Every structure is written in structure tokens, then in C-alpha cells.
Amino acid sequence: MPISYATSLSELKDQKSQVEKQKNSLSNQIKKKSTAISSIEAKQEALLEQISKLGSEITKTNDQIAVVTGEIKQTNSEIEKLQQEIIALQEKIDQRDQLLKERARAIQVNGSVSYIDVLLGANSFVDFIDRFSAVNTLMEADRQIMRDQKSDKEKLEEQKLLLENKKKELETKQAKLQSLKESLNAQKAEKNKLVDELEAEQEKLAKEKKLLEKEYSEALEVSKDLQDKIIAEQKRILELSRQNDGEGTLPVVSSGDWTKPTNGTLTSGYGWRNLGYGPEFHYGIDLANSTGTPIVAAAGGVVVYTGPLSSYGNVVILTHNMDGDIYTTVYAHLDSYSVSVGQTVGKGVQIARMGTTGRSTGPHLHFEVHIGTWQGQVPGNVNPLRYIPL
Missing domain, CATH: 2.70.70.10 (Glucose Permease (Domain IIA))
Known part of the structure; x- marks a missing residue:
């Protein structure tokens, strides 16, 4: 579609050019300046295209920064949770260690109590059964304490290893974030450099136009009918462009x-x-x-x-x-x-x-x-x- 628009507008501009040529009111110097102005305008268009591409790259980099920042936040949350779990596990292990030490001290002070002596000291069969049940309960409690202690110590080591891996993962993501930020700053600097160049070209264009108008007060006067057609065609193209947007x-x-x-x-x-x-x-x-x-x-x-x-x-x-x-x-x-x-x-x-x-x-x-x-x-x-x- 845009090609047909350009063709239609181009035909009208060709008609305008013919009218201008027929008038023969400007010298070769004006033609040279017109060429210079066209060259500057073309350069401006090229710069705008580069600026637009850099704008897209900056947007993509910002998207990546947002993703990595979110990942870092999630990893920090996981690290904090692991650290809390490690503290809780260590507290449980320390409490059991304290319990085991107290039991060991009690045995050392009071002397070892033989479970066989407890059983043989029964006064009756019913008393024997009660004592047997109590001994089993005590022995199972001791075994469970040792099993829990072993399990928690193994889990503690696993959590510590997982924590170290998470910290390394966090360091990697932070390095990636830093790299993305450096890339973003470079892209912004390049974009600003192009904008500076664009503005310099615009200033140059303004000076060329001012000089042209100062040196030659006579301007091409295109017929009102043709001018109206050009304006109408430009409006038509613009309206279609708006609809397409x-x-x-x-x-x-x-x-x-x-x-x-x-x-x-x-x-x-x-x-x-x-x-x-x-x-x-x-x-x-x-x-x-x-x-x-x-x-x-x-x-x-x-x-x-x-x-x-x-x-x-x-x-x-x-x-x-x-x-x-x-x-x-x-x-x-x-x-x-x-x-x-x-x-x-x-x-x-x-x-x-x-x-x-x-x-x-x-x-x-x-x-x-x-x-x-x-x-x-x-x-x-x-x-x-x-x-x-x-």
C-alpha cells in the first residue's frame, strides 16, 4: 500500500516540478543549494532510522534487565528462606546435643543402670510386663533421638550446600545484570550521540534554508490548483497511515x-x-x-x-x-x-x-x-x- 501512495504523490510532485522548471526563475546556484538541502534531509532520515533501531534495542535491554532483576529478587528470597531453615535445624541439633550431654552426665554421676537389673527387680509378672514396656519405650526414645540427630545433620549439610549454590547463582545473575546495565548505558550513549548528530544536521539545514531565502527572494509559485492537489494527496496518505496504525x-x-x-x-x-x-x-x-x-x-x-x-x-x-x-x-x-x-x-x-x-x-x-x-x-x-x- 505505501508504494501506491508514494507513486500518486510522486506524480503530483512531478507536475509541480514541471511548473517550476517552466518558470526558469532560479539560477544554477539555487539548484546546487537545493541538492545540498536534499542531501541533509536524506541524512536526517537515515539518522532517524538508526535512532529508532537503537530505541528498540534499548527497550529489549530494559526488558532483559526487568527479568534478571526479578530472578535476583526470587533468588534472594530463596537464600533468606534457606538461611532461616539452616538456623532452625542448627537449633534443633544443638538442643539434642545438650540433651545427650545432660543424659551422659547423669549416668556418670548416678552410675549406669542396667536394663536387665530393672527387669529382674520385678515383684510380679505384671510388674515385669510394666518394667519391660518402660524399658522398650526408653530404648526406642534413645534410638529415635539418634536417628533424628543423624537425619537433621545430613539435612543441614544438604541445606548448606544448596545455600552455597544459590549464592553462586546469585553472583552469576548479578554479573549478568551489571553487564546488561553497561550495555544499556552504551546504547543510550550511542542513541544520544546520534540525536546530537541529527540536531546538528537540522541546524545545518536551517542555515542552508535561511541563506537560500536571503539570497533569493523569489520563490517558486506553483499554481493554486496543483498546490491544493498536493496538499490533498498528502492528507489522504496521512489519513490512511493513521487508519493502519x-x-x-x-x-x-x-x-x-x-x-x-x-x-x-x-x-x-x-x-x-x-x-x-x-x-x-x-x-x-x-x-x-x-x-x-x-x-x-x-x-x-x-x-x-x-x-x-x-x-x-x-x-x-x-x-x-x-x-x-x-x-x-x-x-x-x-x-x-x-x-x-x-x-x-x-x-x-x-x-x-x-x-x-x-x-x-x-x-x-x-x-x-x-x-x-x-x-x-x-x-x-x-x-x-x-x-x-x-
Whole structure:
């Protein structure tokens, strides 16, 4: 399906190109700069693809860390249980040892009592039977004490061996967890490096476009009819893309601190862009889908604002405390929201639905990340691709 979309749009763009060529209003220098701009845009697309792949790898590593952390917790619980069982067994063994020592001391003080003497000292046959039963009971009690003592000592050794194996297993899992965390940090560093490169390319693109507009004030004026067709075709492709993304489906919640806030197509990245009325800096990313698509909290936090906010339309703002570090996320152009100020929400919990309120050309989520508390559009603003997976 996407191939047919591109073909249709490509045909319209070819018509636009013919109109532009016919006008012959720009020099070879403009053509060279246009080629340079296309090259930068292509590089940006390649970087975005790499960033997306790294985001998937980070999600997988976070999943593995969650599994290993759970295993370590379970192993620690088993070790604690074994240690308690070993203490209980040792106490029983020590108590029997004490009993046996006391009996040995009593025999040493009072002298050995012969079971035969006890039996022969019977005054009658009935007394003999009673004495015989008592002797049997005493002998069986002695044998049982010795059997229990032997059994518990063997079990104690088994438990100690099992405890040692569990500790070794725990060490192995802790080493694996450390390795996964190191891998995660390396992946995040590589992703941030690519984001830095992407932002540098965006800055470079903005400068190229500004220079082009400064040096050549004449712009191509495509016929209104053809321009309308191109716009309509782009909207058609976008709408079909939104339908394919699955209206009303909650996004998959990723492991780790952050998750993608909604299902949708990335239509505008962070940084410089040109919407037809000159370059502007885009302080977030746009994810497009159909009106009503669920939007979730990108991380666990507290709702600090809901309602209209200038050209952002309906907005929800969340503040997050992650191990003492404060972050703020902004969700804009909402059709509706289902949270209130002061409410605590978990990562992946639905907070709103996608819309096109405020300055918007179609249904999408404008998503921002700020380091620290929100103090306006610019302060603390960072590229969301550093944190959320695409």
C-alpha cells in the first residue's frame, strides 16, 4: 500500500516540478543549494532510522534487565528462606546435643543402670510386663533421638550446600545484570550521540534554508490548483497511515523509565523545520494518527496542568521524579483529557485522546520533554527521542 501512495504523490510532485522548471526563475546556484538541502534531509532520515533501531534495542535491554532483576529478587528470597531453615535445624541439633550431654552426665554421676537389673527387680509378672514396656519405650526414645540427630545433620549439610549454590547463582545473575546495565548505558550513549548528530544536521539545514531565502527572494509559485492537489494527496496518505496504525489502540508499554506516549507516525521531528512561512524551531515531536487515538503517560508522574494553552490547544502537563531528577512532559493539541491536576498516574496509563485543537493542520500529538519543572516552551527543553522509543 505505501508504494501506491508514494507513486500518486510522486506524480503530483512531478507536475509541480514541471511548473517550476517552466518558470526558469532560479539560477544554477539555487539548484546546487537545493541538492545540498536534499542531501541533509536524506541524512536526517537515515539518522532517524538508526535512532529508532537503537530505541528498540534499548527497550529489549530494559526488558532483559526487568527479568534478571526479578530472578535476583526470587533468588534472594530463596537464600533468606534457606538461611532461616539452616538456623532452625542448627537449633534443633544443638538442643539434642545438650540433651545427650545432660543424659551422659547423669549416668556418670548416678552410675549406669542396667536394663536387665530393672527387669529382674520385678515383684510380679505384671510388674515385669510394666518394667519391660518402660524399658522398650526408653530404648526406642534413645534410638529415635539418634536417628533424628543423624537425619537433621545430613539435612543441614544438604541445606548448606544448596545455600552455597544459590549464592553462586546469585553472583552469576548479578554479573549478568551489571553487564546488561553497561550495555544499556552504551546504547543510550550511542542513541544520544546520534540525536546530537541529527540536531546538528537540522541546524545545518536551517542555515542552508535561511541563506537560500536571503539570497533569493523569489520563490517558486506553483499554481493554486496543483498546490491544493498536493496538499490533498498528502492528507489522504496521512489519513490512511493513521487508519493502519489502529485507531483506539493503546501503545505497547516499554520496560525502563519511559514509553512511547501514543501510536502514530512521526510527522515532524525536534529542531528546525519550514512549514511554508519561514523556518521555525520545533520544540517537540509530532506523532500523527486519527482523532481519539489514546495518549498515555510517557513516564509515571503527577498532573500539574490541564486545559487550553495558547496555540497548543488542549494540553496536559506531567512532572516526573526519577531518582531525584525532575522531568516534565507536555502533551498538546488534545481532543480531550481524562486526568485532573494533582492526580498521580503510572507509566502507560491513558491520560487523553488525540485531537487537532490549537494551531494544528490535522490530528496529532505534539510531545515535549523538559529537564526540570516546566517554565515555558524553551527552558529545559530537550529532544524527546533521547528518552522515548519510537
